Amino acid sequence: AQSVAQPEDQVNVAEGNPLTVKCTYSVSGNPYLFWYVQYPNRGLQFLLKYITGDNLVKGSYGFEAEFNKSQTSFHLKKPSALVSDSALYFCAVRRGGKLIFGQGTTLQVKP
Amino acid sequence: DADVTQTPRNRITKTGKRIMLECSQTKGHDRMYWYRQDPGLGLRLIYYSFDVKDINKGEISDGYSVSRQAQAKFSLSLESAIPNQTALYFCATSKGDAGANVLTFGAGSRLTVL
Numbered sequence: 001a002q003s004v005a006q007p008e009d010q011v012n013v014a015e016g017n018p019l020t021v022k023c024t025y026s027v028s029g030n031p032y033l034f035w036y037v038q039y040p041n042r043g044l045q046f047l048l049k050y051i052t053g054d055n056l057v058k059g060s061y062g063f064e065a066e067f068n069k070s071q072t073s074f075h076l077k078k079p080s081a082l083v084s085d086s087a088l089y090f091c092a093v094r095r096g097g098k099l100i101f102g103q104g105t106t107l108q109v110k111p
Numbered sequence: 112d113a114d115v116t117q118t119p120r121n122r123i124t125k126t127g128k129r130i131m132l133e134c135s136q137t138k139g140h141d142r143m144y145w146y147r148q149d150p151g152l153g154l155r156l157i158y159y160s161f162d163v164k165d166i167n168k169g170e171i172s173d174g175y176s177v178s179r180q181a182q183a184k185f186s187l188s189l190e191s192a193i194p195n196q197t198a199l200y201f202c203a204t205s206k207g208d209a210g211a212n213v214l215t216f217g218a219g220s221r222l223t224v225l
Binding site: 006009032036041042043044045046049051090094097098099100101102103104 | 155203
């Protein structure tokens with residue numbers, strides 16, 4: 001069955017440094033992949049998605065993600081982290097017209 | 112006003128009690144979902160509804176039931192709450208296929224079962 005895995009519970013990065021939050025997927029066929037972010041005491045918000053086309057997808061707040069078919073990965077990236085990027089990040093895959101989410105990765109950006 | 116409103120936002124209850132979590136939306140979306148969030152487990156799909164007459168079980172439907180009272184309303188019920196149903200519950204909506212269209216989430220309902 002289609003699924004995603006986020007291998008890191010937490011990622012720590014210094015402000016101004018590049019960040020990467022990892023996601024791997026397991027699907028049959030062409031995957032529809034997503035990143036959502038959850039700020040404290042809020043619901044999830046959409047960041048970006050990959051359906052087809054360019055492997056590098058740009059999204060909200062300066063985030064981007066790279067689809068890599070050979071490595072079955074969809075890692076979230078940002079060139080320069082901000083303290084305000086600290087949040088819980090979820091990777092998700094489409095399955096049967098609905099989204100199945102990964103376990104989530106907490107991103108901590110320190111000043 | 113929020114596009115997707117969940118009530119109550121926080122609820123503490125006792126084992127065996129019946130609990131209903133309500134979700135209403137002003138987005139005009141046809142599809143609605145209930146997810147449960149637990150630390151380390153991410154979001155897991157409980158039930159989903161693609162239209163008013165369509166109800167489907169998700170990954171973890173045991174112990175839960177739902178009602179789609181109208182296009183804008185989707186309620187989640189715990190008939191007899193148990194402590195391992197303590198979690199943060201999210202309602203979400205989408206216009207059509209969630210793979211092609213963005214999910215809009217409510218702010219969440221935190222349930223504690225003692």
